Amino acid sequence: MSLDAIDTSIAFGGLKVLTNVSVQVERGRITGLVGPNGAGKTTLFNCLTGVVRPQQGSVRIDGRDISALPLDKRIQLGISRTFQTPRLDLDASVLDAVMLGFYSRHKPSLAASFVSTATRRRHDAQLREKAEALIEQFQLTPNPHQRSGALSLGRLRLLEVARAIASEPQYLLLDEPAAGVDENDRQLLARAIRNAAARNVGVLLVEHNVGFVAELSDHMLALVRGEVVAAGSPHAVVNDPEVVTAYLGGQRVAA
Numbered sequence: 707m708s709l710d711a712i713d714t715s716i717a718f719g720g721l722k723v724l725t726n727v728s729v730q731v732e733r734g735r736i737t738g739l740v741g742p743n744g745a746g747k748t749t750l751f752n753c754l755t756g757v758v759r760p761q762q763g764s765v766r767i768d769g770r771d772i773s774a775l776p777l778d779k780r781i782q783l784g785i786s787r788t789f790q791t792p793r794l795d796l797d798a799s800v801l802d803a804v805m806l807g808f809y810s811r812h813k814p815s816l817a818a819s820f821v822s823t824a825t826r827r828r829h830d831a832q833l834r835e836k837a838e839a840l841i842e843q844f845q846l847t848p849n850p851h852q853r854s855g856a857l858s859l860g861r862l863r864l865l866e867v868a869r870a871i872a873s874e875p876q877y878l879l880l881d882e883p884a885a886g887v888d889e890n891d892r893q894l895l896a897r898a899i900r901n902a903a904a905r906n907v908g909v910l911l912v913e914h915n916v917g918f919v920a921e922l923s924d925h926m927l928a929l930v931r932g933e934v935v936a937a938g939s940p941h942a943v944v945n946d947p948e949v950v951t952a953y954l955g956g957q958r959v960a961a
């Protein structure tokens with residue numbers, strides 16, 4: 707079971723951004739994607755989520771071609787993502803923001819409108835409990851009714867990840883989740899990512915912090931100018947000469 711971009715190429719106004727790029731995000735594994743600024747990481751992300759369509763190649767989920775499906779349909783199939791800049795309603799409470807994750811995937815059906823108010827209340831209470839457990843696990847705030855906007859940038863990133871996990875995705879795509887996050891929050895984030903993979907979620911982790919990616923990933927991929935220059939174990943990728951030169955400015959990162 708995997709989410710795959712196969713042989714994808716995309717150009718914006720003549721500028722080649724991805725050239726024959728393939729990536730496989732397997733259920734239960736963490737795939738790390740690294741590359742210098744402008745390498746095409748977010749564009750690859752956007753291909754997987756349906757924000758942009760590749761001009762060549764395909765995207766498959768568990769073997770099914772979803773290249774033509776829009777973002778909302780992919781969410782229903784179990785793909786959840788976060789953004790480089792968290793997209794949250796800052797006026798909503800932390801609890802509501804996390805609970806939105808549950809509803810983003812499982813929209814109330816027509817059948818649900820026939821269930822009794824008591825059943826619905828019980829269901830909502832269960833979701834609230836699950837959301838509160840996530841808020842505690844991520845140590846987001848001691849007060850779940852606090853305005854999201856009162857959280858630090860690091861906590862907002864964690865809140866976005868908690869909301870993505872609340873949608874119970876099969877595939878979780880994280881775009882620079884550790885940027886601007888302090889060491890304590892980074893540990894919480896790492897634990898949450900490992901927990902997700904342990905629950906058979908396939909994780910794609912895009913990060914500038916190569917050490918963080920290498921520590922967490924089972925498999926890594928490096929993009930340089932829209933091409934895959936290295937793929938394999940974290941150790942192999944961070945020590946690949948082309949990666950060292952292009953991404954790390956000639957300095958090795960141990961893994």
Ligand SMILES: Nc1ncnc2c1ncn2[C@@H]1O[C@H](COP(=O)(O)OP(=O)(O)OP(=O)(O)O)[C@@H](O)[C@H]1O
Pocket residue numbers: 718723741742743744745746747748749750
């Ligand atoms: N919609 C677009 N229209 C035109 N050019 C784009 C578009 N999206 C991305 N690009 C260009 O494609 C290239 C790759 O951008 P992308 O954001 O995918 O890289 P990245 O590896 O995620 O970079 P960063 O680490 O800085 O976020 C850049 O040169 C960018 O300017």
